[in-house]
Each structure stands twice: as C-alpha cells, then as structure tokens.
Amino acid sequence: MNVAAYLVKILEEEGLENIFGLPGEQILPFYKALKDSKINHVLVRHEQAAMHAADAYYKSSHKLSACVATAAPGALNFTMALAGAYKDNVPLLVLTGDNPTDLRNKDVFQSLPTSEIFKNIVDESFNPLNGTEAVYALRAAIYKIKHDPKGPVHINLSSDVLLSEDFQDFDLCYLCENDLSNVKKAQKLINKSKKPLFVLGSGAISQREVLKLIAESNGIPVTTTFNSKGIIDENNPLNLGMAGTRGTPRADYALKNSDCIIALGARASERTFTSLEEIEDRLIHVNINKKHLKGDYPIQGSVEDFLCEADFKKADWLDEILEIDNKIAVEGLGDKTLPLRPQVAIDEILKQYRDNIVIGDAGSHITWVTLLKKSSDFGQLLFQSALGPMGYGIPGAIGAAVANPDKKIIVINGDGDFQMNIQELATIKEYGLNILIFIINNSQYGIIRQHEVNKYDMEPYQTDLKNPDFVKVAEAYGLKAKRVEKLEDFQDAEDYDIVDVAVRFEDIPLPK
Numbered sequence: 001m002n003v004a005a006y007l008v009k010i011l012e013e014e015g016l017e018n019i020f021g022l023p024g025e026q027i028l029p030f031y032k033a034l035k036d037s038k039i040n041h042v043l044v045r046h047e048q049a050a051m052h053a054a055d056a057y058y059k060s061s062h063k064l065s066a067c068v069a070t071a072a073p074g075a076l077n078f079t080m081a082l083a084g085a086y087k088d089n090v091p092l093l094v095l096t097g098d099n100p101t102d103l104r105n106k107d108v109f110q111s112l113p114t115s116e117i118f119k120n121i122v123d124e125s126f127n128p129l130n131g132t133e134a135v136y137a138l139r140a141a142i143y144k145i146k147h148d149p150k151g152p153v154h155i156n157l158s159s160d161v162l163l164s165e166d167f168q169d170f171d172l173c174y175l176c177e178n179d180l181s182n183v184k185k186a187q188k189l190i191n192k193s194k195k196p197l198f199v200l201g202s203g204a205i206s207q208r209e210v211l212k213l214i215a216e217s218n219g220i221p222v223t224t225t226f227n228s229k230g231i232i233d234e235n236n237p238l239n240l241g242m243a244g245t246r247g248t249p250r251a252d253y254a255l256k257n258s259d260c261i262i263a264l265g266a267r268a269s270e271r272t273f274t275s276l277e278e279i280e281d282r283l284i285h286v287n288i289n290k291k292h293l294k295g296d297y298p299i300q301g302s303v304e305d306f307l308c309e310a311d312f313k314k315a316d317w318l319d320e321i322l323e324i325d326n327k328i329a330v331e332g333l334g335d336k337t338l339p340l341r342p343q344v345a346i347d348e349i350l351k352q353y354r355d356n357i358v359i360g361d362a363g364s365h366i367t368w369v370t371l372l373k374k375s376s377d378f379g380q381l382l383f384q385s386a387l388g389p390m391g392y393g394i395p396g397a398i399g400a401a402v403a404n405p406d407k408k409i410i411v412i413n414g415d416g417d418f419q420m421n422i423q424e425l426a427t428i429k430e431y432g433l434n435i436l437i438f439i440i441n442n443s444q445y446g447i448i449r450q451h452e453v454n455k456y457d458m459e460p461y462q463t464d465l466k467n468p469d470f471v472k473v474a475e476a477y478g479l480k481a482k483r484v485e486k487l488e489d490f491q492d493a494e495d496y497d498i499v500d501v502a503v504r505f506e507d508i509p510l511p512k
Contacts, residue, residue: 001165003134003167004029004030006167007033007138009037010138011039011066011138014064014142016066017040017064018040018042018402019039019040019042019068020041020042020044020057020066020067020398020399021067022043022050022068022070024069024070024074025159026071026097026098026099026110026159027071027096027157027159028070030095030157042427042431044395044424045424045426045427046077046421046423046424048077048078048395049394049398050395051085051092051395052396053396053398053399053402054399055081055085055088055090055392055396056392056397056403057399057403058091058399059090059202059227059382060400060403063403064093064145065091065399066092066094067092070096070110071099071114072112072114076114079117079121081395082122084387084388084389085151085152086122086123086151088202089202089289090151091149091150091152093141093142093153093155094118094153096157097157098157098158098159100158101129101158101161114154122154123144123152124154125155126154126155127156130161131165131166134157135168135169138155139169141153149203150288179300180299180300180301182298183299183306185297186284186299189284190262190310190312193259193260194259195258195259195260195317196220196260196312196315197223197258197262198211198220198221198262199223199263200223200225200228200266201224201265201272201287202225202228202231203288204228204231204264204265204266204303205265205378207303207307210304210307211232212232214312216238218312218314218315219314219315219316219318220315221240221254221315223239223240223241223242223254225243225266225267225271226246226271226385227385229373229375229378230376230378230379231378233377234375237318238318241326243255243272244271245272246371248328249324249326249327250326253324255273258282259282260284261279261284261295262286263285264306267287268285269386276295280294283295283296284297284299285298286301286302288300288301330343330347330371330372330509332344332506333347336487338485339485339502339503340487340501341503342442342504343372344487345438345487345490345503346365346368346369346372346440347368349410349438349493350369350373353408353410355376356380356410357381357382358411358412359397359409359412359413360392360412361383361391361411361412362384362389362417363413363414363416364414364442364446364506365413365440366412367508371509390414390417391421392417393418394422397411397428397435397437398427398431398435408435408436409433409434410438411436411438412438413438413440414440414446415442415444415465415467415470416465418439418470419467425498428479429479435497436494436498437498437499441467441470441500441501441502441503442505442506443464443465443467444464445463445465446506447508454507470498471498471500480496481497481498482498482500483500483501484499484501484502
C-alpha cells in the first residue's frame with residue numbers, strides 16, 4: 001500500500017463521506033486511491049467552486065469536509081474561496097498536489113511554493129517531504145479540525161510522496177491549547193450582573209441545546225452573529241435577533257444596556273460589535289482561537305469547557321427589552337408596481353421557502369435577505385460573511401445539496417454573482433442536485449453603483465451589465481428556467497431549476 005492509498009484509508013475511517021475537487025497530473029496518485037474508496041467525489045468545473053462547496057457542506061452539516069486540487073494552477077484557484085473560509089473560521093481539509101520533492105522550489109513547469117502562498121489564509125499548512133510526514137500531517141489536520149476547529153488546514157502533497165510505500169503511522173496524544181484562567185474573574189462579573197446577555201457565534205453550535213436550556217431557565221436574552229442565525233429559533237422571544245451592523249432594535253438595545261455581555265464562539269468582529277471600545281469592560285469573550293479574543297475577560301477555550309466551569313443566575317430584564325418594537329422597517333414591501341422592487345421579490349421567495357436552506361451571495365440582494373429572513377434553525381442561511389466574495393451562491397448550493405440530499409436548496413443571488421461561477425450549472429445537472437436558483441436581475445453591480453453615486457459623487461461607471469438570456473443559458477446546460485416579472489409568476493417556481501427575476505435598480509438601506 002502506498003501513501004496515497006493509506007491517506008484515503010484514514011479519511012474513510014475518520015468518516016469523510018464526500019470530497020469536492022478536480023483532478024490534475026500531480027494529484028493523480030491520490031485520485032487513483034480515491035477511485036476505489038467509499039468516498040464520493042464531486043467533480044466541479046473550477047477549483048474555486050470546490051472550495052465554496054466544501055465550505056457550505058460543512059456549514060450545513062458540520063460533517064468532516066474536504067476539497068482537493070492539483071499543483072500550482074489548481075491550487076491557486078482555491079485562494080479566494082479559501083480566504084473566505086479562513087475569515088469565517090470554517091474547519092476544512094484542503095489537499096493540493098505538487099511536483100516531486102526534488103523539483104520543489106525550482107523554476108520548472110507548474111512549480112510554486114503553495115504552502116508559502118497559503119500560509120496567511122489557513123489555520124495551518126503542512127508540507128510533508130516523506131510518507132511518514134504525510135501520514136502525520138493528515139492525522140494532525142483531522143485532529144485540529146475535530147478538536148481545535150479554527151479554520152482550514154492545508155496539506156501539500158508531492159506526487160513522489162503519494163507514491164511512496166515507505167511510511168509509519170502513529171497515534172496523536174496532544175491536546176489543543178486552552179487557558180481558562182480568567183473564568184473566575186468572569187464569574188464575578190456574572191454574579192453581580194443584573195442584565196446579562198449571550199452573544200452566540202457559530203462556534204457555539206455544539207452546545208446549542210445546553211445554551212437554550214441555560215437561557216430559558218434563567219431568562220437570559222440571546223443575540224447572534226451573521227453566521228449563527230437560528231442557533232436558537234428566531235421565533236423564540238429570548239432570541240433578540242442578529243447583533244451589530246444589520247442588527248435588530250432589540251439586539252442593539254441589549255448590547256448598549258447589558259452589564260455583562262457573554263460572547264461565545266464568536267469572532268467579535270466590527271460587524272457584530274460596532275463600538276467594541278464601549279463594551280470591553282463588560283465583555284466576557286470565549287473562543288478557542290487566541291488571536292480573536294477581545295475585551296477585559298478573554299477566555300481561550302471551547303464553549304463547552306466554559307459552560308462546565310461557569311454558573312448562571314436568573315435575569316429579570318427580558319420584559320424591558322420586549323417592549324421595544326423589533327420589526328426592521330424594510331421600505332416598499334407593499335409596492336407591487338413593475339418593475340418589481342428587489343426587496344419585494346426576495347420577500348416573496350422567502351415566504352414560499354420559509355424553512356429551506358437558503359444560500360446567499362454578495363451584493364445588494366444579501367442585505368434584503370438578511371433583513372427579511374427569519375431562521376427557525378441554525379444553518380438555514382449560508383453565505384461567506386467576513387470576506388463577502390461574489391460567486392459563492394451556486395457552488396455553495398452544491399455543497400449544501402450534497403450534504404442534505406433530502407432538502408431543496410434555495411439560491412438567491414444577483415446577476416453578477418450568477419456569472420462568477422456559472423460553469424457549475426454543469427455540476428448541478430450532472431449530479432441531479434435538488435437546487436432552485438433565483439437570479440435577482442437588475443443588470444447592474446448595484447452596491448458598487450450606489451457607492452459611486454452616493455459616496456464618491458460620480459456618475460455610474462463600469463457597473464452596467466449587458467447580460468445574456470439566462471433562460472437560454474440554463475437550457476444549454478440542460479436545466480429548466482423561466483423569467484418572471486410580476487409576483488404571480490412565482491407560483492410555479494418549484495417546477496424550475498432557475499428563475500430569472502427582473503427587478504428595478506434600488507439602493508440598499510445603509511446601516512445607521
């Protein structure tokens with residue numbers, strides 16, 4: 001058995017069910033082993049799509065997720081989507097091929113220092129030089145992903161290393177870094193608190209049931225980040241909604257008035273805490289990633305470990321918060337005139353697919369989606385929030401559909417987004433994935449136009465799009481599509497794969 005076959009054997013044992021990728025010369029030894037395995041390989045048309053798909057696969061299932069590409073050209077196609085996964089702290093296994101070890105760092109065909117290029121957009125990058133190092137790298141990577149999930153872990157695999165039959169295996173016996181020394185200090189703040197508040201990030205997902213019990217039994221209100229909407233049902237009165245830039249009135253009030261903010265598994269970014277300096281003296285921040293910690297009570301460790309150490313008491317300020325009207329006013333929802341306003345079209349889509357997994361993209365549409373979407377469960381709204389790249393929608397839906405074969409996945413993206421990874425319509429068709437794509441089509445890069453006009457006082461420049469006939473494009477890929485212009489046309493959307501929604505141009509509401 002060579003190293004490639006042994007690595008695939010490990011992946012099978014660790015429970016990897018699907019891997020997204022595109023083969024190439026230097027990674028072929030791995031593909032030869034993969035061919036005869038139980039792992040399902042999903043062939044994409046561009047490596048960026050493989051990375052986005054793996055990202056959404058994990059976010060929608062929390063199963064071990066992986067993607068694979070060949071040497072330099074293939075690996076470099078990962079970079080933007082990999083950076084997005086890194087910014088969102090998504091723990092993925094990223095495998096790339098490389099030239100034989102004796103040709104590394106030499107000016108030969110398809111040779112570049114991949115690990116050096118990736119080092120700023122992964123949690124860790126391994127560059128094994130022999131079989132034993134390769135086996136160690138995979139064992140260590142999977143350990144980190146399962147027990148210390150801070151972000152993507154990369155392994156760069158030379159073809160000669162994969163073909164080698166000289167290797168040893170071993171058990172890992174180290175623990176992830178942990179520092180709970182500030183728990184006692186944090187407990188004192190909790191004990192004297194009259195108005196505690198939970199801010200839950202996606203890193204708290206494993207403890208969602210425990211947190212729901214703690215919040216409900218103690219009457220402690222909860223807010224969430226962009227990536228953790230629905231971690232507690234947004235119809236639950238304790239869930240005040242999303243905090244920060246696009247936060248709800250109740251979440252905003254609670255952040256300003258809480259005397260003890262307990263942020264669990266969240267990055268504490270400027271989008272969640274818009275005025276961090278104003279709350280640092282009352283912020284307990286728990287995160288496994290030391291570099292993300294903020295505030296006067298930083299605790300490096302898992303949410304589970306913190307909850308085992310901390311005690312909570314009854315809070316009595318929920319009624320005060322609930323007196324605030326939590327409706328986010330979205331202008332124009334009652335306007336049925338044509339062309340449709342984008343928010344009206346999006347509201348109609350969300351009403352029809354209230355409990356489906358919705359994949360968003362980047363641009364004006366995602367603002368209205370986040371304002372209008374109320375998640376009853378975690379993972380019902382997925383997009384890359386921290387980097388905000390265009391083109392996530394279609395490949396993200398592929399990953400979510402593979403992870404959730406019994407569910408219809410809804411994509412809401414813009415006409416610009418749709419064309420960023422349009423080639424993946426072929427992947428959807430080939431695998432018969434249960435995906436419905438709505439294109440919010442205003443023939444513009446809308447947010448860019450808005451900034452040009454409002455921020456820079458300039459005439460719109462290079463933002464108009466001369467789009468193709470998206471219905472014909474879809475049909476060329478063997479998919480069924482229609483164009484809609486009024487609300488009645490949405491009624492039979494379920495019968496199509498792609499719905500091109502004609503909307504007017506409209507500025508998004510900007511955060512106050």
